[in-house]
Amino acid sequence: MEYSHWINLKAILDELLERGHEVTVLTPSATVFVDPSNSSRLHAEVFPVRIDREDLATFFETLITLWSYEWRKLPLLVYGAAMQDMAFQYSRLVKQQCESAVLNNDLMEKLKKGRYEVVISDTMCPCAELIAEILGIPFIYSLRFIMGNTYEKYCGGLPSPPSYVPVPMAILTDKMTFMERVKNMLFYIYFDFWFQNFDVKDWDQFYSDVLGRPTTLCETMGKAEMWLIRTYWDFEFPRPYLPNFEFVGGLHCKPAKPLPEDMEKFVQSSGEHGIVVFSLGSMVKNLTDEKSNLIAAALAQIPQKVLWRYKGKKPDTLGPNTKTFDWIPQNDLLGHPKTKAFITHGGTNGIYEAIYHGIPMIGVPMFADQPDNIAHMKAKGAAVEVDFNSMTTEDMLNALKTVINDPSYKENAMRLSRIHHDQPVKPLDRAVFWIEFVMRHKGAKHLRPAAHDLTWYQYHSLDVIGFLLACVATVVFIVTKCCLFCCRKLGKTGKKQKRA
Numbered sequence: 001m002e003y004s005h006w007i008n009l010k011a012i013l014d015e016l017l018e019r020g021h022e023v024t025v026l027t028p029s030a031t032v033f034v035d036p037s038n039s040s041r042l043h044a045e046v047f048p049v050r051i052d053r054e055d056l057a058t059f060f061e062t063l064i065t066l067w068s069y070e071w072r073k074l075p076l077l078v079y080g081a082a083m084q085d086m087a088f089q090y091s092r093l094v095k096q097q098c099e100s101a102v103l104n105n106d107l108m109e110k111l112k113k114g115r116y117e118v119v120i121s122d123t124m125c126p127c128a129e130l131i132a133e134i135l136g137i138p139f140i141y142s143l144r145f146i147m148g149n150t151y152e153k154y155c156g157g158l159p160s161p162p163s164y165v166p167v168p169m170a171i172l173t174d175k176m177t178f179m180e181r182v183k184n185m186l187f188y189i190y191f192d193f194w195f196q197n198f199d200v201k202d203w204d205q206f207y208s209d210v211l212g213r214p215t216t217l218c219e220t221m222g223k224a225e226m227w228l229i230r231t232y233w234d235f236e237f238p239r240p241y242l243p244n245f246e247f248v249g250g251l252h253c254k255p256a257k258p259l260p261e262d263m264e265k266f267v268q269s270s271g272e273h274g275i276v277v278f279s280l281g282s283m284v285k286n287l288t289d290e291k292s293n294l295i296a297a298a299l300a301q302i303p304q305k306v307l308w309r310y311k312g313k314k315p316d317t318l319g320p321n322t323k324t325f326d327w328i329p330q331n332d333l334l335g336h337p338k339t340k341a342f343i344t345h346g347g348t349n350g351i352y353e354a355i356y357h358g359i360p361m362i363g364v365p366m367f368a369d370q371p372d373n374i375a376h377m378k379a380k381g382a383a384v385e386v387d388f389n390s391m392t393t394e395d396m397l398n399a400l401k402t403v404i405n406d407p408s409y410k411e412n413a414m415r416l417s418r419i420h421h422d423q424p425v426k427p428l429d430r431a432v433f434w435i436e437f438v439m440r441h442k443g444a445k446h447l448r449p450a451a452h453d454l455t456w457y458q459y460h461s462l463d464v465i466g467f468l469l470a471c472v473a474t475v476v477f478i479v480t481k482c483c484l485f486c487c488r489k490l491g492k493t494g495k496k497q498k499r500a
Helices: 001-020 053-073 076-102 107-114 128-136 147-156 177-196 200-211 215-221 261-268 289-300 330-334 347-357 371-377 391-406 405-423 429-441 460-500
Strands: 024-028 045-047 119-122 140-142 227-228 245-247 275-279 305-309 321-327 339-344 362-363 383-386
Touching: 001 119, 001 140, 001 227, 001 347, 001 429, 024 076, 045 107, 053 076, 076 128, 076 200, 107 128, 119 128, 128 140, 128 200, 128 215, 140 429, 147 177, 147 215, 200 215, 227 429, 245 330, 245 429, 261 305, 275 330, 289 391, 321 347, 339 347, 339 391, 347 405, 362 371, 362 391, 371 383, 383 391, 391 405
Parallel strands: 024 045, 119 140, 140 227, 227 245, 275 305, 275 339, 305 321, 339 362, 362 383
Antiparallel strands: none
């Protein structure tokens, strides 16, 4: 997967390299964020695909623009249909890439000769589990979540009681009112229906054809030895999980390094007011003129200096306290002692850098998991949300003043930071430990729940419930028959006595 997904996975791969492992990145010839020609020690195995880089970049940019600006304005049912169509488009794109890899006989033979020990993959791109099956080696997933937790729930066996586990993208917390639990259940049912009607039949048939035996995408995914979840209890709400699920949120975070000289000079010029860091992530290149101007107008009214990662046309309302950059060292800025707040789109990587350094947030979620992520931070008292589509200059200004001037937000951000740092093993070390564990033991079957061997009705004990109900019904039937029989006998005996 591209963008922040790759950034997170690369942190793991770099650490594996530091520990003496050989790492090969299997990547299509068309990528947006993964550069196989760079000087990294990661060896890239590039396979040709039918789509080129420009078309791939256009696909993602169109997707982001529609998701951010257009689809949320649509009625709920139309929005749901648009989301479904988007998911199908993405799935077809990924399936094309997967076919290009696994049907490339020369590539597969080369990988088999490589004697690899484990496959590591992001669940957003199905195919790695199929390649692992072909190579006959274990595989491990790295993920935040997949639509509605469907893959984790159905393929990984992760328990998800809808009574208190909010469905991802429902934008709820674990403490729900009755109507919120109704909403959560509707999302639960919707994503179950979505999962069953997603194009898994095509994937199932494809996997069966490649492996030469009947199988399904979900069955193959369910063979994952470990699921490395990119969150932790500083972010998550308490919920049940399984021994082969490990939380490694914030594994990419590091102590802040010194800033470039010109940037440090600008930061120091803020005096006692400090600075605000502003970034909408790696996927959003620019905003509409209207959005950029209303945001810039709000930033111009605060006493803090603002460092804004922004590549678009310079806003007319940009104040002298705000400086735009094509790129910023986000982690280093968030770890700077003068940083007062972080304006973020709500990507998991950025949120974790803010948690790591104890910085309160103004969330401007735009698409994907971002609204859900900001909902978590709001519930924990470390963020204020501003609606991207309806926000005004006043909304952004009020949110900034609240987060900067109300000490509770800083206190809550620092509390989350203390929780994050107070772990017996660092997240990156934990992720690498389990990867090396799987390599040492050729898997981790002893952590795999027996739920994978049960049918859906066995998993929910419907056969047992049916049997017990049948037993109760049989006992009730026999007792009723016996009582009726006794009553008839007593009735006949009474009549005989009266005749006598």
